[in-house]
Amino acid sequence: MVIKERILSLGLVAFMVAAMLYGLWRVKNGARAPAIRKIPALEALSEMIGRATEMGRPVHFTAGTGRLVDQNAPIMLASLDVLGKSAELCARYGSRLLVTASDPVYHAMCVDAVKTSFASSGDAEGFRSEDVRFLSDTQFAYAAGAIGLIEREKVAANVVVGSYGAEGLLLAEAGANAGAVQLAGTINMNILPFFVVACDYTLLGEEIYAAGAYLSGDGPRVSMLAAQDYAKVAVILAIVLGVVTFSVGSRAITNILDTFGK
Amino acid sequence: MITKDTGVWLAALVTLATYSYLAKENPLFRMIEHFYVGIASGHAVAMAVVNLRDLGTRPLLGGQFIVVVPLLLGLLFYARYLRRPALARLPLAVLTGIGAGTALRSLPGASVLAQLRATIVAFNSVDNIVLALGVVSVLSYFLFTTPQWRAVRLASDLGKVFMMVTFGASFGATVFAGHSLIVGSLELLLGRWLGVLPK
């Protein structure tokens, strides 16, 4: 009954289910979640915020104009982890953090994340709700507001992680104009190259999700990441094996893929 | 010759009002931008209504009573306005299930295995070697929890180079897409409105 050509696809799904459940089971039984590799852009975050503190100038965070309802939702949620970490560092160093949002729901989540981070760093008093601002839900009105803020407040560290259209270029440009050190990350392929060129540190695409899991330190989330890694390793091995056998003239792997791997 | 067509005049004027942003952020632009958000979502609503007519109310009147279920579920999205926000999670549960099912049905075959299959090439030409190395190294860059042996680190560094080339291609392409958007506005302003473009 299982469609023959689809056996390998089904196998891939089953493999990932098994890897995920196994990882969760291990974490539940007290095993340590696997370590996440160094993410250079994140290492820079504390240095950036430290520099801002020394200069006595604020830190700005923006996740752009992505909404929480469409395919941008995962990236917007992951950006909250970066915001949480930024807030924690600001609270620790005594730096001012400005946050601008363009989605009412996302704004509420930002307030929550910043408040929690300040409280958990023992500086609940340091949280100022007027520094977490909802500017506008239209793209350019938001951009104009955020740019004005970046320039007026002479932001020294600009964290630009989220989902962007044209406003991404404007925000990064404004940050560079203000002399800020910038950390940027997005999955939008037409904005990401610009970020790599114009910003000091970048999270490349999917790296943001890893950064989120890394920052949250949440065992189950890290083990989910590990399950994806297993699947990627399997694909890599299949390619290597396939290329080697194909090069010496064997069609074994390609035949299997053509028969069962649609 | 400047046109006498009122529609073209309207289109030209709103285009100029939008481009006024390039000189300075101004109230007229802000007005146009808000208006645009309004009409764009108004249009989406009108199109959504047609969907409900064709797949909801018409079949219902035609005797297909099963569509009562999705119609009622859909109405629950609006439970927030009846002070019962929790009920909106029911249609959301169905919709996310459909999304997840669609992904599980189609991603492994079309986006993983088919792409994997196309990477299995004989190591007998520069193109083939670059292709296979590129795919493997970029995938290595996205390995986050595996032991970072020297080979993995080397592969992921190479992956980063491949990604920069990829970004360069995307960047070069972005410049063009944007440029042709300007061509669209200029065709309107110079061609249909002012009539100075050759026919």
Added chain:
Amino acid sequence: MRQVYVAITLIVTLLVAFDGYVRVDVVTKAAAELKNWGIILSAFALGLAALGLFTLHLGRISRRTPEWPYSAALLFGLVWFAGAGTFIGTTSPGYVFYYRNLLQPIGNAVFSLLMFYIVTAAFRSFTINKWQSATILITAAFIMLGSVPVGEVIWKGIPEISGWILRVPNTAGQRGIIIGSAIGGVAAALRTALGLERMRG
């Protein structure tokens, strides 16, 4: 109650997913029905987004916030297009007139503002100060010149090199990203289906 939602999501996911893996008549029929439900629910969700916009800006007008005239413009446009499109139809000549002469030109102009930023950004911030920028800019230069006729005029080799970059290293890079994010997508779908997605907000 949470368990009920999780169970519903799981059942729907399994039906839609298995439709692609097994040949069972009941599953195929159920999946076909569910796909139609998905269209209906998505249509309702579109309305919900518009209603959210409507209430947000109505609130601003009634509170007379400094931006209220802009909110009024937004509401006017929303009600006008939604009303006209629904009652006289989106294919009626009147509706098409305003679509073509308002929505279409503004949409085109708003999107093309991006282009102008790229031009100035190219002038200001695209400096070759690290190997990443250098790689991106050199690649981009070849792609740009390779895609316009003038590139062929400057040097015959340009379209060839640009074609090779697109066909070989770019394809490899894109493929790595496609496979990686597809695996990420499968994992996300599994988390949703199994109710492991942490509820936030």
Added chain:
Amino acid sequence: MTMTANTRRLIYVLFVIAVAAPMVRPVPMPLMVKQETRDLYTRIEQLKPGDTVVMCFDYSPGTATDIHAAAVAVFHHLMRRPGIGVIGVAFVADGPQFAEQTFATAPPGKKYGFDLVNLGYRAGGENAIAAFSQDVQKTFPADIEGTPAGRLPLLSKVKSARDFALVIEMSGGTPGPAEWIRQAGQPYGAAIGAIVTTVMVPPNLAYLQSKQLAALLYGLRGAAEYETLVGRPGNGLAGMGSQSAAAVFILLAVAINNIRRLVLRRRALPSERRPAQ
């Protein structure tokens, strides 16, 4: 390094002039037709009378200039081939308007309902494409005007994506060719050709190489090439001069700026240099 508002405005003005000049005074440009473009042409030439082609309009005003010219050129080619039916469909809310604008250019003698049909839009993106591919009439019981499918003879020829001789996906984002490959190409074996914005070309080349896409047109440039192939100049060819001018302008801007920086950096103190990754 800051740029004054006036410098910025000057650059905008110069750029507009650079793009507009070749439009006002067109310069003939040599144009090499890509194999990817030729592939779509050949495929349409090989269609047999009675075949049905689906044209999917998944673009909106923001990206239309990059796609619409190619849509019109390809549509004309289809209309020139005898006995080919064209079904217009959209999974982006703006799509049906562009379908109307394209179909309005149909040559006289082509009959609505027999030679072409505009079905309209279905919400939900990829899921709606899946529904359409599985069962055309269940997803579209009526066309955009509300005419029941039973009164549109062209629709009786297609039950599922198995019956599509060719799908032409025209997209400026999501949904795009990848969604069609997953929902119609892979499960039903439908051949998919794509017309995408130039931005979307690099990612889609991976699907072209894997043969999941049968052909790929590169935005406005693709339109110009297709217009050359069918011998019917239109907006695509008209835009080629501007495209060249824009490319040269931007590359010159980058070069000038980098030279300027080099000169300035010689004078700057090391401490003023910005940290690099």
